[in-house]
Amino acid sequence: MSKKILVWFRNDLRLHDNEMLVEAIAKSDSILPVYILDRRSFGETKYGTLKTGNIRAQFILESVLGLRSSLKQIGGNLLIAEGNPEDIIPQLAQEYEITEVYHHREVAREETHVSTLVENALWKLRINLKHFIGHTLYNKEDLPFPIKDIPDAFNQFKKKIERDSMIKPCFAAPDRINVAEVIDWGVLSSLEELNLLPQQKDQRADFEFVGGEAEGLAHLQKVIAAMQQAATTKNLILASKLSAWLAMGSLSPRKVYWEIKKMEGVPNTKAMFNHILLGLLWRDYFRFMFKKYGNTFFSPDGFGSQGLIDVVNEQDNFNKWKNAQTGFAVVDAVMTELNQTGFISNIARQTAALYLINNLEVSWVFGAAYFEEKLIDYNPASNWGNWANVAGVGNDQKSKSVFDLDKNIKNLDPKGNYSLTWAS
The missing domain is CATH 3.40.50.620 (HUPs)
Incomplete structure (x- = not known):
């Protein structure tokens, strides 16, 4: 047989x-x-x-x-x-x-x-x-520690893994395949059949995501081309926007790593290389943390105890936040961009999260659930792990004091242009 x-x-x-x-x-x-x-x-x-x-x-x-x-x-x-x-x-x-x-x-x-x-x-x-x-970028069996002993602090994890582990080469894509005989290969449902409506393109968006391996590989080459152009500009850091294809597995993290590593010798590209590598390491970290701790990341109190919750107004405040109607210009701009495009920068995500948790006193799990719905690059470990960290209930308790709303706003929108562009 x-x-x-x-x-x-x-x-x-x-x-x-x-x-x-x-x-x-x-x-x-x-x-x-x-x-x-x-x-x-x-x-x-x-x-x-x-x-x-x-x-x-x-x-x-x-x-x-x-x-x-x-x-x-x-x-x-x-x-x-x-x-x-x-x-x-x-x-x-x-x-x-x-x-x-x-x-x-x-x-x-x-x-x-x-x-x-x-x-x-x-x-x-x-x-x-x-x-x-x-x-993941690093295979579990190649880590310098068993899952149960992975350092909770990201910086320790990063230091040890970069020092003591290696990133394996990629497997080559097959060039031919023999499949079973199938009469009907099936048809994929449409958005409408999933009870969803197509999103109208927002003219303010400077980027359009299209799914699929070919699109992901093509975008990776565009990122590399941008790095080459950056050779004339010292320490230029561009948003790679590779995360959506990584989330779907249309791009392998190792493929991303080895392709951008080819740029290692090009002057002035080190900052961009380190920026992309840092993102890949954070993805690995949260995935391994989920492997270590399981479902604790989905609990409102997580690894500690969440802050004050305005129980009476929680639902109303949550609705204002997700509908970009808080009255706080930067946060409303962030939520408008998220709702219209499915993608916002990491600092924008932190800004929206901090405002929801600390200013509106809404439980962080509401925000994490809404990001799950909206983010085009959603994956459970990174989303819920990051939200838990911002809420101060993540497994790395040293990160509690890292986040600062005012500092984030200054970095995200120093001249008010972002708020003006994405005014709802």
């Missing part, structure tokens, strides 16, 4: 640097690439927000279709289904006589719960679910 491996794609929508895909091709006669649109990811949260808003949903759909296109170019395809993975994957496994299922391991509670349900269902069929790790 021929060996068939089902490759379950989730937030790893790429061919390049994908160990799971490379091993599946090497160890099988044919593979069945599958993506499952789980409607639970588009429902409502207990905070009255959506799990996934229209801007990120559009980016997800584009990313999935981008993967299908990439697979078709090497002789394959992507089976697209809709429903619960724990129901669909066992059905596909039986229908196509699958011998093993491959997927990338996640770290947040909802994603890991779905993995467990799938694993249990497959176990009943005596089919193994093999886990891969491919979301």
